[in-house]
Amino acid sequence: MYGEPIQDVAPDQIERLSFTLIEREFQTETGIDPASIEPSRFRIIQRVIHATGDFSFARSLVFHERAIEAGIESIRQGRPIVIDVTMGAAGISRSLLSAFGGSVICRINDAEIIDEARRHGRTRSDTALRRAAADDPGIIAVGNAPTALLAVMEMIASGEMTPKLVIGVPVGFVNASESKEILMRQRYPFIANHGRKGGSPVAVATINALLRLAHEQERL
Template sequence: MRGGMIRDVAPEDIERLSFAMIEEEFFDQTGLHPESFDRHTFRIIRRVIHASGDFSFARSLVFHERAIPAGIAAIRQGRAIVIDVSMGAAGINRGLVERFGGRVICRIGDPGIAEEARRNGQTRSETALRRTMADDPGIITVGNAPTALLTVMKMVERRQLRPELVVGVPVGFVNAAEAKALLRQQDYPFITNTGRTGGSSIAVAIVNALLHIAEIREEN
């Protein structure tokens, strides 16, 4: 078997080593110094790079000025975290969410969602997010469907939802970049990125980074 040298790394050390490698390569890959970001912003960027293997997120991620404190506050208050797809829900660190008294909610698999979506000419993600009003989510996370992010923004505008933070990083060619550009114009806390890239793994990485930051603050 050919290839580079395979490292012998214990499973529990993989994340730590990966973070160290990201920090070591960060300037060469991005032209930016880690110290040019505040420590919490860099923690989120680092985890997104870890999830994607893509250093370009160091420049493409966009943070509202109140995004990180708003997200931490929502987590520590035990507010629900709503996410658009089941794959994303599976990746969020539920142990940390529950430690703060919160829960992870994804309604895309709820009974009747598929039929309601077909009836209304919507995506399932869009329809599922419309059902979250009663959950009073603190963080709403979209990594898959741009239509779902557009729905969230409309519901926030109409005061049907009042999240502390919107994480919107849908991936795709149709309306993904445009939906995120619209999110960047909002005056409420958000984390998003520019362009067509994104996805559930990026959304999950952002939420998990916020959870770890909230945990560190609690311990301190």
């Protein structure tokens, strides 16, 4: 019927098998020995590949040396996670986050944000992220709008916002790559990637991987 052999896999085993296949194929697809990557970083890279089906993130993802430590610390402190679009907010695991008392904030569809963006000639994502300073976010994640990532960096530089971690992975052709390159020159903790690829699936996969790592630390 399909022309290709279909694997008979129980629904609750699909994710586990997917991660096994990613690990098995990783070196062939990337030329990188997974054992050469720090284990926590590999967990994030693996989940991003799972979310995108794209092994190129193994080479394009860039981690500040304190990024994972800072992200886990923020999660364990219960500080809010602010993300730029509702699709991303919907994908973050509330069941994992709830154990730490954290919350996910996305204001892009708030009426006042829409009105303010229109009045100032800004994108809604940019406007919503500028408002996020009042929420004292621990992690800020941008998967879509380079303007939002630029706004976040401006606010950190001016002292208006002090997140522990910035995840900057906007996708697109206009200022996406450029905004990420600026982020990668900053001294504060970040996770970003080179090039035009990115998007909400990458941002969400990164956050969910950090949530799982935080839970594992709790059990130690």
